[in-house]
Amino acid sequence: MNETLHARIRADVEARIVSGQWPPGHRIPYEHELTALYGCSRMTVSKALGELGRAGLIERRRKAGSFVRRPLAQSAVLEIHDVAAEVASLGAAYGYKLLSRVRRRATARDRERIAVAQGAPLLALACRHDADGRPFCLENRLIHLEAAPEAAQASFVDQPPGAWLIARIPWTAAEHRIRATSADVAADALDLPPSAPCLVIERRTFQGDRAVTAVTLTYPGAAHELIARFSPGPLTTR
Amino acid sequence: MNETLHARIRADVEARIVSGQWPPGHRIPYEHELTALYGCSRMTVSKALGELGRAGLIERRRKAGSFVRRPLAQSAVLEIHDVAAEVASLGAAYGYKLLSRVRRRATARDRERIAVAQGAPLLALACRHDADGRPFCLENRLIHLEAAPEAAQASFVDQPPGAWLIARIPWTAAEHRIRATSADVAADALDLPPSAPCLVIERRTFQGDRAVTAVTLTYPGAAHELIARFSPGPLTTR
């Protein structure tokens, strides 16, 4: 249990907050008081309080002091895995099949899915990921060929486009939308009745302001779960 | 655009990484080199690199230096709102109805949902959240009465238990599971055909090691979306 000093102070203050000893709105002792209390420098106290501030547990106001905050909208960290890695982690054999590959200019419908200019060059892919020979996930992807020109040369017959892109095209931001639907048009490809529930993840990836790719992953049935954990702060060392 | 120095260094290094100029595995200049490069003290450089390390962009090894990491499983920040706030943000009128309220000792089935000892005192609640008079979300909740004894006195007729708990019971960790199902048993309460797809969010909340509450939220149909954003680092100051 070799704790650093600032981590100890942070944990100590956090304990008083979560135990209710310092309720929301309570003013935390000033830095110089904590300095005396823990017998350390102000930098160290400041580091601990700064972490608590970034973690959202307290609010720091100049001149006024630091105050215990009421937890607001909670945010959780959602881990989104690569499909192949996900299948492997289930101990199943991974399979991949390219269903279609079309190069075209962006239509109005495409532009609802990916933010590109009208007529921008796109590669539209459909493929299926299998686990132990059974359909695991259906993937529909658009790749913006201005952002990833090398994709035009790739066949994607042997390698899923997700892994290919991650290895080659840098990106800076992504947005995920998660919803439930019924299998409908995906029913055939997934070997399901059309009314079966599916979990759909849409991911849009950007390079600065430019859209790189948009992908729709359809997972059949109630079997697939996404797991998100609340992160108490940005400080969990890896 | 008043940036602090260490934030500027961090952004600078991050830019080189995401642009591909410094590929995965590349050794980042040593702290003392960056010190010379940016004309600042080692503490400041160390702070910037420490943040990048915690953000997972680089790996720091004593004596060896800091190295660009290959992006692993990407993690996104999922904002999970209070149901009432969610309905309000849609511009709809919020309604709430308590469907059932039972106090009991934990059964084996309860213990699959919430991590408590056998026979622990629980409060089991079912309620419905409405938007403009139509069912918006069905909530099934277990409250551990050892962690939240005051809940035994609350009626939950007028106030949804989520808001009540957040205001009173401190918690430290939460886990969310997201999946798709068909409406099934929830069909009646939600006024849906049993085959309709639903998005289900299960949330377990803890106080240290002790379970506080477990809640299952069932959102009908494809209308409801969860949105998660990739966070380049844990450092977004509030």
Next chain:
DNA sequence: GACCGCAATATGTCTATACATTAAAGTGGA
């Protein structure tokens, strides 16, 4: 009393320095 300006004060950031920790690299002997 309402308003404005100023001083007091708590936090925010940075520097320079010191020492601790750890792991790579070098050294020497069996």
Next chain:
DNA sequence: TCCACTTTAATGTATAGACATATTGCGGTC
């Protein structure tokens, strides 16, 4: 060659002090 030991070079954490910045509240003026 291989192993144990020492050296060294990098990061990790802490200190004290300095200055910057924001905000509260006081006091003076109109």
